[in-house]
Amino acid sequence: xxxxxxxxxxxxxxxxxxxxxxxxxxxxxxxxxxxxxxxxxxxxxxxxxxxxxxxxxxxxxxxxxxxxxxxxxxxxxxxxxxxxxxxxxxxxxxxxxxxxxxxxxxxxxxxxxxxxxxxxxxxxxxxxxxxxxxxxxxxxxxxxxxxxxxxxxxxxxxxxxxxxxxxxxxxxxxxxxxxxxxxxxxxxxxxxxxxxxxxxxxxxxxxxxxxxxxxxxxxxxxxxxxxxxxxxxxxxxxxxxxxxxxxxxxxxxxxxxxxxxxxxxxxxxxxxxxxxxxxxxxxxxxxxxxxxxxxxxxxxxxxxxxxxxxxxxxxxxxxxxxxxxxxxxxxxxxxxxxxxxxxxxxxxxxxxxxxxxxxxxxxxxxxxxxxxxxxxxxxxxxxxxxxxxxxxxxxxxxxxxxxxxxxxxxxxxxxxxxxxxxxxxxxxxxxxxxxxxxxxxxxxxxxxxxxxxxxxxxxxxxxxxxxxxxxxxxxxxxxxxxxxxxxxxxxxxxxxxxxxxxxxxxxxxxxxxxxxxxxxxxxxxxxxxxxxxxxxxxxxxxxxxxxx
DNA sequence: AATAAATGATTCC
DNA sequence: TGGAATCCCTTTAT
Numbered sequence: 142x143x144x145x146x147x148x149x150x151x152x153x154x155x156x157x158x159x160x161x162x163x164x165x166x167x168x169x170x171x172x173x174x175x176x177x178x179x180x181x182x183x184x185x186x187x188x189x190x191x192x193x194x195x196x197x198x199x200x201x202x203x204x205x206x207x208x209x210x211x212x213x214x215x216x217x218x219x220x221x222x223x224x225x226x227x228x229x230x231x232x233x234x235x236x237x238x239x240x241x242x243x244x245x246x247x248x249x250x251x252x253x254x255x256x257x258x259x260x261x262x263x264x265x266x267x268x269x270x271x272x273x274x275x276x277x278x279x280x281x282x283x284x285x286x287x288x289x290x291x292x293x294x295x296x297x298x299x300x301x302x303x304x305x306x307x308x309x310x311x312x313x314x315x316x317x318x319x320x321x322x323x324x325x326x327x328x329x330x331x332x333x334x335x336x337x338x339x340x341x342x343x344x345x346x347x348x349x350x351x352x353x354x355x356x357x358x359x360x361x362x363x364x365x366x367x368x369x370x371x372x373x374x375x376x377x378x379x380x381x382x383x384x385x386x387x388x389x390x391x392x393x394x395x396x397x398x399x400x401x402x403x404x405x406x407x408x409x410x411x412x413x414x415x416x417x418x419x420x421x422x423x424x425x426x427x428x429x430x431x432x433x434x435x436x437x438x439x440x441x442x443x444x445x446x447x448x449x450x451x452x453x454x455x456x457x458x459x460x461x462x463x464x465x466x467x468x469x470x471x472x473x474x475x476x477x478x479x480x481x482x483x484x485x486x487x488x489x490x491x492x493x494x495x496x497x498x499x500x501x502x503x504x505x506x507x508x509x510x511x512x513x514x515x516x517x518x519x520x521x522x523x524x525x526x527x528x529x530x531x532x533x534x535x536x537x538x539x540x541x542x543x544x545x546x547x548x549x550x551x552x553x554x555x556x557x558x559x560x561x562x563x564x565x566x567x568x569x570x571x572x573x574x575x576x577x578x579x580x581x582x583x584x585x586x587x588x589x590x591x592x593x594x595x596x597x598x599x600x601x602x603x604x605x606x607x608x609x610x611x612x613x614x615x616x617x618x619x620x621x622x623x624x625x626x627x628x629x630x631x632x633x634x635x636x637x638x639x640x641x642x643x644x645x646x647x648x649x650x651x652x653x654x655x656x657x658x659x660x661x662x663x664x665x666x667x668x669x670x671x672x673x674x675x676x677x678x679x680x681x682x683x684x685x686x687x688x689x
Numbered sequence: 690a691a692t693a694a695a696t697g698a699t700t701c702c
Numbered sequence: 703t704g705g706a707a708t709c710c711c712t713t714t715a716t
Contacts, residue, residue, distance in 0.1 A: 220710050228710065235711045244710060253711090314713080474698080500698070519698080548696045549712050574711055581711075607712070625713065692716085700708075 233581040258541035300620040300631040301599040305647040307628045315623025318612040319362045331359025342630045345647040351389040366418035377410035394440035413459035419466035426456030448488040451475035464511040472504035493533040503554035507564040517555040521545045543573035551609045565591040570608040583607040
């Protein structure tokens with residue numbers, strides 16, 4: 142092995158193993174340890190006989206004259222740097238550092254393994270006991286107020302099997318998804334690089350990627366309510382683009398960086414965006430706390446920007462109420478979601494301010510009545526705010542759920558199922574992994590927000606990456622998810638039951654324009670690959686697989 | 690196969 | 703107040 146040849150040139154090295162000895166580890170030591178880590182590599186499991194052991198390595202003949210270098214080699218937790226335990230993957234199961242608060246619920250005293258909120262692998266298990274603030278008379282009250290509430294919850298149809306996919310469709314990770322408002326089989330996808338994809342997932346191979354619409358992250362996309370062919374997109378390049386999907390030709394009704402790059406302190410980015418069709422407005426919000434309005438007819442900014450969140454903070458989400466066009470919901474990095482009356486939009490005039498403990502990744506009105514709000518916060522909690530039953534001082538329910546990653550991944554956003562008449566089903570990707578039959582997978586969770594129950598966790602052994610971006614189809618039982626650079630379409634399993642052995646899922650593996658041609662994992666060339674299953678299974682990641 | 694980089698909120702000084 | 707340091711389950715390319 143390489144280390145041996147390398148050591149030939151080194152002076153005599155003395156490695157000291159003293160896992161049990163009490164000695165504060167200094168930074169310099171750790172640097173050195175890296176150098177000789179191979180000694181322990183072979184077996185991740187602690188070998189107790191190695192403790193307090195001194196190893197001499199090196200060439201005595203050549204090392205003569207030079208002073209031996211002594212290296213202290215201790216088994217140390219990579220998280221807290223303390224000896225006695227180790228955090229990290231053991232096979233497909235992650236072992237937490239016990240010195241840190243729970244990675245899931247953030248409370249001290251236990252790890253995710255023993256967390257009362259831990260999601261188990263069985264469907265429908267209540268993740269945790271949690272307070273129910275609603276008294277019985279409130280339920281009666283709710284029934285009187287909203288007699289349309291179905292008495293019996295409909296049975297949820299969960300799209301839980303990958304039906305088709307485009308692998309490596311985008312050149313960077315997927316950041317936003319949108320279904321076409323009328324054409325049932327068209328999915329729009331935006332990525333971190335600014336590209337926008339249009340995919341006909343019924344005819345799996347029909348796909349287009351437009352690369353010249355934005356220069357960086359596509360944060361949000363909306364169809365023009367009066368013209369199905371046109372989309373608006375908001376990007377971190379500071380522009381809104383209006384693009385004709387047929388031709389790919391676009392123009393920018395708004396550009397907040399007309400003078401180009403003047404440094405990070407002045408560069409404006411657009412995040413939250415929504416369209417108010419009643420008022421003919423595109424609403425966008427930037428990374429400095431401001432809301433901007435663009436008239437959809439003139440395609441020009443209508444008024445001055447309004448400060449709606451803490452000055453200098455990112456406003457990541459905007460949502461217009463589906464029933465009351467005057468109501469606007471915003472959320473952002475100042476740890477608040479805020480409700481506004483569009484008729485009186487001025488700084489500080491929000492009707493309600495919904496407090497969170499961390500950044501609020503998303504806030505959505507419930508899709509049918511618009512009376513409930515679902516928020517996703519980086520404190521690992523989903524919250525439901527019910528304007529009819531509860532007041533807006535505190536959420537009517539908090540659901541602990543793992544989604545707190547804030548770099549490298551697109552932020553997680555829990556979204557309502559637009560088809561659920563009871564307005565309770567929500568979908569959200571999960572960050573933390575679970576050992577599923579020896580593979581560490583990150584499922585996509587379906588949660589009944591009225592009970593906090595995990596209704597379903599969907600996953601596929603071929604998808605080893607996290608799926609932070611998820612969208613439920615407005616009419617069909619279809620889930621679209623963006624995982625890293627790939628797109629997946631899920632349908633209910635029962636619909637594909639006929640083909641149990643012969644898997645008919647369609648996967649298209651495509652390269653990208655700027656990708657270097659080199660040996661490909663998935664074999665073949667950039668052409669489509671229908672018989673994906675066998676190939677994918679051969680190449681699927683082994684890194685977190687354990688022998689069973 | 691090992692590693693670095695991309696990248697963003699938060700904390701600390 | 704602002705810049706630097708820090709941070710637990712990533713993903714990708716080299």
